[in-house]
Amino acid sequence: MQLVLEKRAERSNTIAMVSPLIAIGLTIVTMVILFAILGKNPLLALHAYFIAPLTDGYSLQEIAVKATPLVMIAIGLSLCYLANAWNIGAEGQFLVGAVAGSWIAVKTQGTDAGAWVLPAMFVLAAAGGALYALIPAICKVKFGASEILTSLMLVYVADLFLDYLVRGPWRDPHGFNFPTTAEFDPVATVPLLIEGGRLHLGSIIALVVVAAAAILLGRTIKGFEIRVVGAAPRAARFGGFNADQLIILTFAVSGALAGLAGIIEVAGPVGHLQPGISPGYGFTAIIVAFLGRLNPLGILIAGLFLALTFIGGEQAQIAMKIPLDVTKVFQGILLFYVLACDSLILYRFKLVFPNRQVARGTA
Amino acid sequence: MRKTLLALAAGLLLAGSVSAASAADKLKVGFIYLGPVGDLGWTYQHELARQALVKELGDKIETTFLENVPEGPDAERSIEQLVRAGNKLIFTTSFGYMDPTLKVAKKYPNVHFEHATGYKRNPNMSTYSAKWYQGRYIQGLIAAKMSKSGVLGYIGSFPIPEVVSGINATILAAQTINPNIKVKIIWANTWFDPGKEADAAKALIDQGADVIMQHTDSPAAMQIASERGKLAFGQDSEMIKFGPKTQLTSILDTWGPYYIARVKAELDGTWKSEDTWGGLDSHMFAMAPYTNMPDDVKKMAEDAQAAITAGKLHPFKCPVVGQDGKPVECKGGDHLDDGQILGMNFYVKGIDDKIPGK
Numbered sequence: 001m002q003l004v005l006e007k008r009a010e011r012s013n014t015i016a017m018v019s020p021l022i023a024i025g026l027t028i029v030t031m032v033i034l035f036a037i038l039g040k041n042p043l044l045a046l047h048a049y050f051i052a053p054l055t056d057g058y059s060l061q062e063i064a065v066k067a068t069p070l071v072m073i074a075i076g077l078s079l080c081y082l083a084n085a086w087n088i089g090a091e092g093q094f095l096v097g098a099v100a101g102s103w104i105a106v107k108t109q110g111t112d113a114g115a116w117v118l119p120a121m122f123v124l125a126a127a128g129g130a131l132y133a134l135i136p137a138i139c140k141v142k143f144g145a146s147e148i149l150t151s152l153m154l155v156y157v158a159d160l161f162l163d164y165l166v167r168g169p170w171r172d173p174h175g176f177n178f179p180t181t182a183e184f185d186p187v188a189t190v191p192l193l194i195e196g197g198r199l200h201l202g203s204i205i206a207l208v209v210v211a212a213a214a215i216l217l218g219r220t221i222k223g224f225e226i227r228v229v230g231a232a233p234r235a236a237r238f239g240g241f242n243a244d245q246l247i248i249l250t251f252a253v254s255g256a257l258a259g260l261a262g263i264i265e266v267a268g269p270v271g272h273l274q275p276g277i278s279p280g281y282g283f284t285a286i287i288v289a290f291l292g293r294l295n296p297l298g299i300l301i302a303g304l305f306l307a308l309t310f311i312g313g314e315q316a317q318i319a320m321k322i323p324l325d326v327t328k329v330f331q332g333i334l335l336f337y338v339l340a341c342d343s344l345i346l347y348r349f350k351l352v353f354p355n356r357q358v359a360r361g362t363a
Numbered sequence: 364m365r366k367t368l369l370a371l372a373a374g375l376l377l378a379g380s381v382s383a384a385s386a387a388d389k390l391k392v393g394f395i396y397l398g399p400v401g402d403l404g405w406t407y408q409h410e411l412a413r414q415a416l417v418k419e420l421g422d423k424i425e426t427t428f429l430e431n432v433p434e435g436p437d438a439e440r441s442i443e444q445l446v447r448a449g450n451k452l453i454f455t456t457s458f459g460y461m462d463p464t465l466k467v468a469k470k471y472p473n474v475h476f477e478h479a480t481g482y483k484r485n486p487n488m489s490t491y492s493a494k495w496y497q498g499r500y501i502q503g504l505i506a507a508k509m510s511k512s513g514v515l516g517y518i519g520s521f522p523i524p525e526v527v528s529g530i531n532a533t534i535l536a537a538q539t540i541n542p543n544i545k546v547k548i549i550w551a552n553t554w555f556d557p558g559k560e561a562d563a564a565k566a567l568i569d570q571g572a573d574v575i576m577q578h579t580d581s582p583a584a585m586q587i588a589s590e591r592g593k594l595a596f597g598q599d600s601e602m603i604k605f606g607p608k609t610q611l612t613s614i615l616d617t618w619g620p621y622y623i624a625r626v627k628a629e630l631d632g633t634w635k636s637e638d639t640w641g642g643l644d645s646h647m648f649a650m651a652p653y654t655n656m657p658d659d660v661k662k663m664a665e666d667a668q669a670a671i672t673a674g675k676l677h678p679f680k681c682p683v684v685g686q687d688g689k690p691v692e693c694k695g696g697d698h699l700d701d702g703q704i705l706g707m708n709f710y711v712k713g714i715d716d717k718i719p720g721k
Binding site for chain 2: 058062065066163167168171176177178179183196198265268269270271272274276277278279311314315317318319321323324325
């Protein structure tokens with residue numbers, strides 16, 4: 001006797017829509033049990049996680065700040081994934097973008113350069129990220145190299161390159177040899193939107209990116225092409241769509257968005273270039289992309305939701321002394337349930353008896 | 364059933380708010396930790412100090428910590444979260460929190476901040492650190508006595524003045540025992556990475572080092588030295604259990620007395636922004652018991668410790684000769700002054716290496 005997953009004949013659209021909600025519901029039930037075992041009041045804990053951060057302006061700003069890079073990167077990744085191009089290296093593209101943009105900031109430091117500095121940093125960062133993403137894309141198209149491996153490995157190269165720059169040529173001469181550049185000048189800093197807060201222009205850019213992706217996918221031929229190449233490669237070939245070109249294009253766009261997210265993070269909340277500018281945004285964004293079902297609006301919600309768990313986790317740590325590890329367990333459980341629920345939309349469990357071949361499936 | 368649940372829920376919420384109210388009149392003290400609390404290392408020593416603080420003043424204060432806060436964009440938010448949760452005195456316990464702490468300090472002038480090992484201050488932001496180079500000097504003496512090969516292995520973290528001054532103090536001490544002592548330095552470029560630290564220890568031993576010292580946080584090097592039958596010094600915490608036959612001593616971070624003093628000052632209303640750089644005399648750090656060495660070496664170490672504590676022996680007493688063979692300017696009378704040590708960016712004569720990026 002053996003348990004197998006059998007593909008369902010048809011998938012229910014209603015279930016596909018509510019599946020993330022079921023996953024969140026199951027996560028909450030599991031967390032309640034976990035909090036109870038830890039001896040914490042589950043209601044207060046859930047309140048600290050999900051409700052408290054939504055009730056004051058400060059926390060809302062922080063959620064937006066945290067979600068900004070995640071959403072921007074995830075939008076780019078979703079284009080790749082829809083076109084069946086597996087960019088795993090957004091983290092590296094994020095770092096290269098940050099480096100490329102910082103170059104102008106470092107070179108113009110203290111020169112009283114004009115307002116052109118920040119836009120130029122953005123352009124350079126996007127270009128840097130895009131070029132970096134093109135390496136795995138071209139290797140894939142020209143030589144058939146697995147883009148999953150090459151894009152992932154380039155993350156470490158980018159990480160070490162950044163490390164070299166801030167330890168060597170770009171190191172702050174007055175920074176006591178610590179691996180960091182000097183603080184960027186005001187002209188090289190992303191402007192804040194609210195006095196005394198941390199919400200910055202980047203969040204607006206992220207919203208524009210979401211809207212642009214929604215239009216691209218919903219209203220343009222290119223968007224249609226991306227979806228067809230991903231969903232039905234044979235049909236796409238008959239339709240005359242060039243899959244190779246699309247790999248190049250989606251990688252470039254995704255790299256540009258990751259790079260832009262990188263410079264916004266560095267010239268925004270961080271204020272200088274240093275190692276550790278990304279607590280794994282490029283990888284977390286993969287989760288965000290799938291949690292948002294590769295849909296721009298879904299990604300926006302997923303990004304905000306994941307940011308909420310970070311901020312809420314921190315407030316739970318302060319208010320209820322709940323260890324940080326619980327937040328990580330929480331994120332893990334959430335992802336587990338999302339994937340499990342998704343699998344059950346497309347597949348069902350079936351018991352297989354090798355001798356009799358009698359199936360006793362449950363609907 | 365539903366009503367019972369609702370009643371239960373209301374009761375729980377009520378219980379929560381009552382306990383919050385009774386804590387409101389206590390002074391809230393917050394801590395930002397770099398690593399997980401764990402059971403040894405840099406963050407653990409801060410946690411021990413926090414526990415000591417609670418033991419001493421627990422009836423007057425309430426403490427909160429946030430652990431595993433990266434020294435990146437999240438730090439500023441984490442510090443601000445503590446402020447918004449009502450903490451009036453906040454200790455940020457790693458160098459990388461310097462700029463974020465300063466930003467939050469400027470935003471909340473009525474909250475007091477204490478930043479470990481940094482150099483930027485504000486009317487409401489103090490800094491504190493320890494003169495670990497004093498402990499390094501004692502380790503240098505022991506190492507030179509115990510080394511048979513005459514080669515010491517040193518695992519550096521980052522080439523910042525604190526680490527460079529530690530290397531120099533070690534060598535200056537060792538040279539008083541063995542003028543031809545050699546040191547091999549490997550930069551791990553991390554404060555904590557057991558894998559890299561273990562690799563560094565192996566490489567150093569392969570290059571002939573038989574006493575390993577480290578400015579990184581994990582016991583990995585101690586374990587490697589132990590496996591290979593060499594000797595080693597612990598760091599930050601007591602690491603004897605990782606090398607019962609290996610550990611000579613360890614520099615122990617003991618922040619407790621400082622934390623208690625600062626919180627008392629806050630309670631009395633006498634807190635003001637200061638720069639504290641304490642040594643053996645003010646118990647900002649301590650030496651673990653001297654083990655795995657003959658009695659005469661142990662006595663020498665204890666004598667040196669007593670002399671440094673009493674201010675009779677200064678690790679950087681003049682002349683301090685640089686790698687170029689010229690004595691360094693002596694700004695502190697008969698020894699280098701604090702500023703020269705805090706900004707130290709040169710190796711002394713006898714170190715056959717150069718500071719990375721210099």
